[in-house]
Amino acid sequence: MTLMEFSIIPLDKGAGLSExxxxxxxxxxxxxxxxxxxxMGTVVEGEWDQLLNLLTKCFRALEKDSERINIQVKxxxxxxxxxxxxxxxxxxxxxAGRRLKI
Amino acid sequence: MTLMEFSIIPLDKGAGLSExxxxxxxxxxxxxxxxxxxxMGTVVEGEWDQLLNLLTKCFRALEKDSERINIQVKxxxxxxxxxxxxxxxxxxxxxAGRRLKI
Amino acid sequence: MTLMEFSIIPLDKGAGLSExxxxxxxxxxxxxxxxxxxxMGTVVEGEWDQLLNLLTKCFRALEKDSERINIQVKxxxxxxxxxxxxxxxxxxxxxAGRRLKI
Amino acid sequence: MTLMEFSIIPLDKGAGLSExxxxxxxxxxxxxxxxxxxxMGTVVEGEWDQLLNLLTKCFRALEKDSERINIQVKxxxxxxxxxxxxxxxxxxxxxAGRRLKI
Numbered sequence: 481m482t483l484m485e486f487s488i489i490p491l492d493k494g495a496g497l498s499e500x501x502x503x504x505x506x507x508x509x510x511x512x513x514x515x516x517x518x519x520m521g522t523v524v525e526g527e528w529d530q531l532l533n534l535l536t537k538c539f540r541a542l543e544k545d546s547e548r549i550n551i552q553v554k555x556x557x558x559x560x561x562x563x564x565x566x567x568x569x570x571x572x573x574x575x576a577g578r579r580l581k582i
Numbered sequence: 583m584t585l586m587e588f589s590i591i592p593l594d595k596g597a598g599l600s601e602x603x604x605x606x607x608x609x610x611x612x613x614x615x616x617x618x619x620x621x622m623g624t625v626v627e628g629e630w631d632q633l634l635n636l637l638t639k640c641f642r643a644l645e646k647d648s649e650r651i652n653i654q655v656k657x658x659x660x661x662x663x664x665x666x667x668x669x670x671x672x673x674x675x676x677x678a679g680r681r682l683k684i
Numbered sequence: 685m686t687l688m689e690f691s692i693i694p695l696d697k698g699a700g701l702s703e704x705x706x707x708x709x710x711x712x713x714x715x716x717x718x719x720x721x722x723x724m725g726t727v728v729e730g731e732w733d734q735l736l737n738l739l740t741k742c743f744r745a746l747e748k749d750s751e752r753i754n755i756q757v758k759x760x761x762x763x764x765x766x767x768x769x770x771x772x773x774x775x776x777x778x779x780a781g782r783r784l785k786i
Numbered sequence: 787m788t789l790m791e792f793s794i795i796p797l798d799k800g801a802g803l804s805e806x807x808x809x810x811x812x813x814x815x816x817x818x819x820x821x822x823x824x825x826m827g828t829v830v831e832g833e834w835d836q837l838l839n840l841l842t843k844c845f846r847a848l849e850k851d852s853e854r855i856n857i858q859v860k861x862x863x864x865x866x867x868x869x870x871x872x873x874x875x876x877x878x879x880x881x882a883g884r885r886l887k888i
Binding site (some may be wrong): 585587590597598601603604607608611616617619620621622623625627640654656658660661666667668670671674675676677678679680682683684 | 788789791793801802804805807808810815820821822823824825826827829845858860862864870871872874877878879880881882883884886887888
């Protein structure tokens with residue numbers, strides 16, 4: 481499976497963006513895929529095609545009323561690994577030997 | 583149209599990656615889309631679906647013999663704008679009032 | 685203040701990276717700055733110079749035994765705003781009108 | 787040495803950003819470091835501290851009249867390698883066995 485982190489920023493809406501972020505997050509929450517939001521983006525776990533479909537839905541939802549949109553995406557693909565959305569955090573906490581802020 | 587910049591890094595192949603980068607670049611060059619390579623990634627111009635199809639082809643080409651792959655992608659969508667792969671550079675050179683290194 | 689999200693990936697260590705991630709996270713946790721880890725990176729809040737100093741410390745800690753390192757960083761600067769590491773998530777949840785997965 | 791690619795986007799200036807990009811590019815061009823602009827960002831080669839100083843100068847130049855700024859940065863550090871701003875492109879062209887668009 482693959483982890484995808486992304487953020488979508490319309491550039492013609494001024495400095496307050498939470499309305500547009502919320503629109504994308506509603507789509508993500510409805511997708512049924514496991515995800516976590518953080519202050520700089522959202523991490524979703526799924527198969528490659530599921531993730532690109534979700535990204536497309538979010539883009540389409542903002543494209544309809546934005547002139548210019550900036551999207552940043554990172555993928556972390558690991559063959560044969562699932563549940564990484566939880567296990568990566570567990571694994572680094574164990575290696576660090578301390579409880580970290582999640 | 584949309585500009586997409588991306589880089590694909592297999593994490594289980596050591597520090598020398600040009601063979602894998604070349605594999606992706608051959609796919610990009612064959613796609614017929616306009617693109618430019620730079621020392622940190624490749625910028626391609628196209629419609630959203632064309633760009634995601636190209637990204638998927640590059641991912642599939644590396645997935646077959648990599649355990650772990652990191653992909654970084656940025657999109658710059660501008661409604662009604664095409665040819666931005668050239669015009670953005672022209673535009674900033676004019677605004678800067680000098681010739682910049684391309 | 686500024687939010688910085690970053691991830692540091694040594695490219696010559698194979699597919700298992702949690703030991704190196706843990707080394708950086710220990711430095712972040714010791715810094716006294718507020719932070720949150722997520723499955724794809726770490727978000728830290730601070731003044732610009734504090735954030736770049738922290739990034740440098742993490743880089744130096746991995747540089748000493750890595751041949752090649754890839755670092756990805758995003759900054760979100762908002763004039764006159766502090767506590768964004770918490771308030772951004774609150775704000776999008778309110779706008780979405782539902783509880784989202786953190 | 788290290789390659790740094792970055793883009794700086796003020797979020798409160800609307801969809802036309804070339805004036806702000808040009809302001810940063812003038813600083814980069816004056817820095818004396820080797821760089822290349824591309825349609826999605828600028829790649830600069832230098833030592834770690836030189837690169838962070840340059841990034842700070844560009845941030846300060848936009849911070850003075852922006853409420854909110856998004857910055858995206860990637861670093862590619864290779865121990866003992868210099869001139870990568872040219873050699874990376876040469877190397878992938880050789881591996882691809884064809885002339886690619888720069």
